Amino acid sequence: MPDSDFLVTSLLIIISPGAGTIITLSAGLRQGARSAIVSAAGCTIGILPHMLAAITGLATLLHTYPLIFSLIKYLGVAYLLYMAWRTIHDKELLLACSHGSTMSNSGLVRQAVVANLLNPKLSLFFLAFLPQFVSTQDAHATRIMLMLSAAFAAMTFFVFSLYGMFASSVSKKLLGSRRVMTGVRWAMALAFIAVGVKLAIAVQ
Template structure:
């Protein structure tokens, strides 16, 4: 019980602090269809579960031991963010927000969130460093504890990202009637994602 009294507040503090994932959710909520931010949050959530599994089976340790593996994944993630940012800047020229009612558009947003999370090696290193701090070997299987901790972190992160998406959705509704505002939001989204890509490269 003492572990959870420390772990859950730590998760909330980390997840409520604005960072790359939150900015990505905001960018999606501002630039695409209704509830896009929630789909992006769900995609990121699935990536967190993926990193949890990597931490459990030890593959994340490869990123700490191999500088080349870290660099390759880092630049793949940066390139993907730059591509998404450029796409948003390009669509801003249409003078309207993208409102595609197809099912594929939701899946595409979900996929973006998933890839942004999976292609960020710092997330893998975070899971590898953060989760073990709350493991108690006397409480049983360490892999099972890591899975439970990772699942709880994923839940809190997804809820926090969803809350930010809701705030962005309300902002978008207020501005959606303005074509100029639509262009600004698309451009803002593009600049945010490209800035995240550059930040991933230089840090």
């Protein structure tokens, strides 16, 4: 059973606004609960490489060579800014439900996976946090880290799915007003920019 402190801290990190949250909310608004759950699954898949990197020690390599780490970090920033640009310029992005234009499941998954793959804060989280709950004397340390990582992944999928289903439940009310949807579209774009800037300055 995962440590309660680990679960509480993980939950706080997961529910805080981030790229995955925004992507899942956007999918719920555009295409409904099912697509939101697909996006949540994509976000969850996107954290798996960070888990494996931390567990196998590859994350240490990233932080030993700041240039490599910075490259990944700023690729993530660039992707988030691209998402902001796309949201601002694609006026039908958040009106897709009412116009029948949807993104395929594979497209939703790909978008979510890329966003989390290029988020080095996840690598930092697993690198810095997992070892605190594993004893160096434990013969099953790797198994414990895998268990904790699996718990984090399951919580991510559950929380993001709830976010997306909530967005889907209010989408019909929002989609009835172009003015409201324009405001939402700009809010989403600004959220992407804010997350990108936060990511750029969070880890020096």
